[in-house]
Amino acid sequence: MQRMIEIQSPFFLNPDDLAAPVDWYALFDNANPLALEIGCGIGDFIAKTAADRPDLNYIAIDFYNKGCYKTCRRIEKHGLANVRVVRDEARKFVAERIPPGSLAAVHINCPDPWPKKRHRKRRLVNAEFAGFIRHYLAPGGDFYFATDFDDYGLDVAEFMTGVPGYENMLAPDRYRHELAGYHLSKYMQKFMAEGKRIYFVHYRKTSEG
Ligand SMILES: C[S@@+](CC[C@H](N)C(=O)[O-])C[C@H]1O[C@@H](n2cnc3c(N)ncnc32)[C@H](O)[C@@H]1O
DSSP states (O other), rough: OOOOOOOOTEEEEEESOOOOOHHHHHHHTSSEEEEEEEEEEEHHHHHHHHOOTTTTTTEEEEHHHHHHHHHHHHHHTOOOOOOEEESHHHHHHHHSSSSSHHHHHEEEEOOOOOSSGGGGGOOOOOOOOHHHHHEEEEEEEEEEEEESOOHHHHHHHHHTTTTTTTTETTTTOBBBBBOOTTTOOHHHHHHHHHOOOOOEEEEEOOSOO
């Protein structure tokens, strides 16, 4: 078993120490909208993305202890006051700590693909999840999904067309293999170096309800 690294960083939040509901404005010391990265890995994507958008407050979630540690180190190195890192299961954290209708963006990059057919129901992103996360997006909030895994990319691109309350920002395409201005995560870069293509899906919440 891997040794747990104790994370002592001003950017790390222990979910058990947070009030419910969380006063995110007080926590970030500003009234900027929240955005989320689910499965931040080692934090390379969130560091670049948050540096581009100081007007958003980012929460980077992963249940991988070493990834959270590395993400915190990266955020410290770049002095990004608009990021906090949480080690938790994403759906649980969102349901317990994120105000409905509050998120300006949700990013999910290269989630575990569960390639075996019998394991596919373990995938994080499915139509039910898209409906769940929509509840926490603000009207006009962006939902980004990226994967190198053909079957996962095509599946998300297909079912998203039928999830109510979203607008396809890549229409008439359902997905693209390049997304201008979108930073590449560690896994995206790794898979692209192996010659694989990334499937990018980008939807936007249309209205409240
Ligand atoms: C394949 S890695 C990709 C990491 C990073 N997004 C990238 O593209 O380089 C997937 C990450 O998602 C995390 N993860 C998967 N399911 C999760 C969940 N339900 N809640 C929180 N983290 C999750 C894993 O721990 C892992 O670090």
